[in-house]
Amino acid sequence: MLIYVNSKQQELPGGATVLALLEVLKLTEKRVAVEVNTELVTKAEWPGFTLKEGDRVEVVSFVGGG
Numbered sequence: 300m301l302i303y304v305n306s307k308q309q310e311l312p313g314g315a316t317v318l319a320l321l322e323v324l325k326l327t328e329k330r331v332a333v334e335v336n337t338e339l340v341t342k343a344e345w346p347g348f349t350l351k352e353g354d355r356v357e358v359v360s361f362v363g364g365g
Contacts, residue, residue: 300352311350318345320356330361
């Protein structure tokens, strides 16, 4: 299935979850926020939140500094 991640096309198997997407992107160990179609998806929801064809996902990483 085709989705959009930060405005770029991403191919995933049908039925993939937000957690599966983050694993593909190698972002599971980082502090990130995820929106799907402008709705925030909490970390607790990632394993069960199934993505659908054409979904628009925004992934934002938090970076410390000062």
